[in-house]
Amino acid sequence: MVEHPSVSNAALYLDAVTVSFDGFKALNRLGLYLEPGELRAVIGPNGAGKSTMMDVITGKTRPDEGQVLLHGRHDLTRLDEAAIAGLGIGRKFQRPTVFEAHSVFENLELACRADRRARWTLFARLSSDRRQRIEEVLEVIALRDRADDRAGLLSHGQKQWLEIGMLLVQDPSILLIDEPAAGMTDAETMRTASLLKRIAGGDRSVIVVEHDMEFVRALDCRVTALHEGAMLAEGTLDAVSANEAVIEVYLGR
Amino acid sequence: MGWLDLKGRIFLVALAVLAGGAVALNLSLPESSALHVPNYMVGLIGKYLCFALLALSVDLVWGFAGILSLGHGAFFALGGYAMGMHLMRQIGERGVYGHPVLPDFMVFLDWKELPWYWHGFDSAWFALPMCLAVPGALAFLFGWLTFRSRVTGVYLSIISQAMTFALMLAFFRNDMGFGGNNGLTDFKDLFGHDLKGAGMRAGLLLASAAALAGGYLLCRWMTVGKFGRVLVAVRDAEQRTRFLGYRPEHYKILVFTVSAMMAGAAGALYVPQVGIINPSEFSPANSIEIVIWVAVGGRGTLIGAALGAVLVNYAKTFLTGAAPEMWLFVLGGLFIAVTLFVPKGVLGEIASLRVRWQARRGSDG
Ligand SMILES: Nc1ncnc2c1ncn2[C@@H]1O[C@H](COP(=O)(O)OP(=O)(O)OP(=O)(O)O)[C@@H](O)[C@H]1O
Numbered sequence: 224m225v226e227h228p229s230v231s232n233a234a235l236y237l238d239a240v241t242v243s244f245d246g247f248k249a250l251n252r253l254g255l256y257l258e259p260g261e262l263r264a265v266i267g268p269n270g271a272g273k274s275t276m277m278d279v280i281t282g283k284t285r286p287d288e289g290q291v292l293l294h295g296r297h298d299l300t301r302l303d304e305a306a307i308a309g310l311g312i313g314r315k316f317q318r319p320t321v322f323e324a325h326s327v328f329e330n331l332e333l334a335c336r337a338d339r340r341a342r343w344t345l346f347a348r349l350s351s352d353r354r355q356r357i358e359e360v361l362e363v364i365a366l367r368d369r370a371d372d373r374a375g376l377l378s379h380g381q382k383q384w385l386e387i388g389m390l391l392v393q394d395p396s397i398l399l400i401d402e403p404a405a406g407m408t409d410a411e412t413m414r415t416a417s418l419l420k421r422i423a424g425g426d427r428s429v430i431v432v433e434h435d436m437e438f439v440r441a442l443d444c445r446v447t448a449l450h451e452g453a454m455l456a457e458g459t460l461d462a463v464s465a466n467e468a469v470i471e472v473y474l475g476r
Numbered sequence: 477m478g479w480l481d482l483k484g485r486i487f488l489v490a491l492a493v494l495a496g497g498a499v500a501l502n503l504s505l506p507e508s509s510a511l512h513v514p515n516y517m518v519g520l521i522g523k524y525l526c527f528a529l530l531a532l533s534v535d536l537v538w539g540f541a542g543i544l545s546l547g548h549g550a551f552f553a554l555g556g557y558a559m560g561m562h563l564m565r566q567i568g569e570r571g572v573y574g575h576p577v578l579p580d581f582m583v584f585l586d587w588k589e590l591p592w593y594w595h596g597f598d599s600a601w602f603a604l605p606m607c608l609a610v611p612g613a614l615a616f617l618f619g620w621l622t623f624r625s626r627v628t629g630v631y632l633s634i635i636s637q638a639m640t641f642a643l644m645l646a647f648f649r650n651d652m653g654f655g656g657n658n659g660l661t662d663f664k665d666l667f668g669h670d671l672k673g674a675g676m677r678a679g680l681l682l683a684s685a686a687a688l689a690g691g692y693l694l695c696r697w698m699t700v701g702k703f704g705r706v707l708v709a710v711r712d713a714e715q716r717t718r719f720l721g722y723r724p725e726h727y728k729i730l731v732f733t734v735s736a737m738m739a740g741a742a743g744a745l746y747v748p749q750v751g752i753i754n755p756s757e758f759s760p761a762n763s764i765e766i767v768i769w770v771a772v773g774g775r776g777t778l779i780g781a782a783l784g785a786v787l788v789n790y791a792k793t794f795l796t797g798a799a800p801e802m803w804l805f806v807l808g809g810l811f812i813a814v815t816l817f818v819p820k821g822v823l824g825e826i827a828s829l830r831v832r833w834q835a836r837r838g839s840d841g
């Protein structure tokens with residue numbers, strides 16, 4: 224790994240990002256460098272700032288300071304959620320959120336790439352290649368035979384998958400996935416890990432936040448450990464777990 | 477028209493039969509006949525149809541986009557006032573004071589000339605579009621200010637209620653130029669025909685039915701496709717839609733504006749049938765009542781909302797004849813009962829009964 228790669232090559236580049244809530248620093252001069260096609264796991268204790276980092280990248284929270292650049296070009300701190308999503312950043316929430324009143328298929332349809340503006344949506348028709356893309360994704364997330372069921376009827380794990388599927392149909396260049404394994408059985412967890420490994424690559428980078436160390440090990444990728452809003456360590460899982468500071472944070476108290 | 481389902485067709489046919497039948501039986505049979513539909517009944521049905529259209533407009537925003545507007549009465553009243561202004565100008569010299577231009581109340585207030593905003597209302601070509609444009613413009617402004625600031629839920633409801641309340645106070649003032657307390661009344665004719673004539677009465681009923689049908693088709697078209705699914709998505713998980721790249725505020729502004737124009741059309745048809753419009757139409761309680769019609773009929777069902785309006789208003793007509801002081805209690809009780817026992821409303825409940833029944837039959841067979 225090159226130590227100081229150029230900013231313009233980064234899929235995502237965070238520099239000295241600080242977010243404070245009433246004086247409490249949820250993120251404290253956080254930096255991150257994500258390569259195109261990279262799969263990255265982010266770990267850290269509760270309240271470390273993992274979800275806040277995703278909020279900043281997706282435009283939900285504006286940082287007080289710092290820089291967030293997409294492909295070295297787009298300054299994400301100036302854009303709103305919809306614009307950032309339009310640039311190809313997809314996000315799965317920590318708590319699965321799908322549109323419960325809609326069928327699985329319709330959930331994917333709403334996520335499909337299309338003109339998002341209200342006046343065009345009025346006349347929207349589902350084209351056959353989009354339909355085909357939805358069918359493919361249904362296959363990938365193993366929900367083909369539930370396609371016409373209301374999403375509200377899915378199990379917790381299936382909702383997580385559907386939400387990942389909603390990201391996939393958009394063909395995003397960056398996926399942010401917050402705790403995908405929560406509420407999944409061990410088998411589902413492992414299948415999710417291999418799914419995410421398959422998704423990453425080419426031009427598509429993926430950031431996964433997760434507590435489950437088995438899952439992170441299965442991802443077999445570079446790991447960033449956060450603590451109190453700043454980066455504590457970065458490297459392979461083994462290197463990070465052997466890091467003094469990390470051991471201190473996880474076991475020291 | 478694949479988007480018009482069986483229920484919708486039945487609704488439209490029933491509406492045509494009701495309106496056409498009432499008019500035919502009113503006009504063609506002598507009053508002595510047992511089947512004759514009396515004049516007051518024609519007016520009453522016409523009024524109910526306006527309320528049904530109003531309910532539809534609330535269901536569009538509340539049932540689908542999750543915007544609980546407690547101010548839709550204001551859009552209805554504005555449409556009504558725009559129509560009322562046209563009707564006032566149609567009176568011409570036949571007013572009590574015989575002034576060629578100024579309506580009676582202005583002469584009475586000793587005004588010398590017509591306020592600028594009354595100009596143009598003598599022409600139907602100007603006044604009728606205004607019945608939609610004025611409520612539409614207010615709704616657009618309201619939506620622009622609230623939805624873009626991401627005001628939702630209870631806060632939005634309260635602001636909408638405040639809006640109609642503020643308008644009521646404003647319209648009560650004589651110097652606003654809308655007849656103050658008394659509002660606009662003593663109308664004579666519309667399109668050159670006597671408002672009290674049999675033909676006019678029938679025409680207004682048919683126009684109300686046509687407006688309701690048109691409103692229903694519009695709502696149905698807007699909600700049945702992808703646009704409607706985005707609305708429901710916004711209703712259920714607004715944040716999620718943002719991160720998918722939608723701008724919920726644009727959807728809400730659009731649907732709110734369309735809905736306000738429907739409410740305005742309802743008001744414009746209502747006023748010539750009842751012969752008066754006054755500031756009490758802006759009263760906050762009116763707007764709450766509309767929401768109750770929709771809740772009773774079934775939120776998010778469109779047809780249910782229209783039926784709810786007719787049902788509740790029929791009960792109101794009946795009860796205000798028998799025991800007027802009881803009405804508000806009955807209405808409140810009705811709302812509580814519906815919320816507790818039929819949360820999906822009459823039509824919503826029937827639909828889910830049918831689903832359950834089909835499921836049972838499916839598992840038996
Ligand atoms: N909107 C907010 N207002 C105030 N404090 C907030 C807000 N959002 C997050 N925080 C605080 O910021 C800190 C970081 O929160 P964050 O959700 O990013 O943690 P996390 O690493 O995702 O934790 P978890 O593993 O529990 O999901 C926490 O202490 C949290 O209480």
Ligand SMILES: [Mg+2]
Nearest residue numbers: 273274275317
């Ligand atoms: Mg979190």
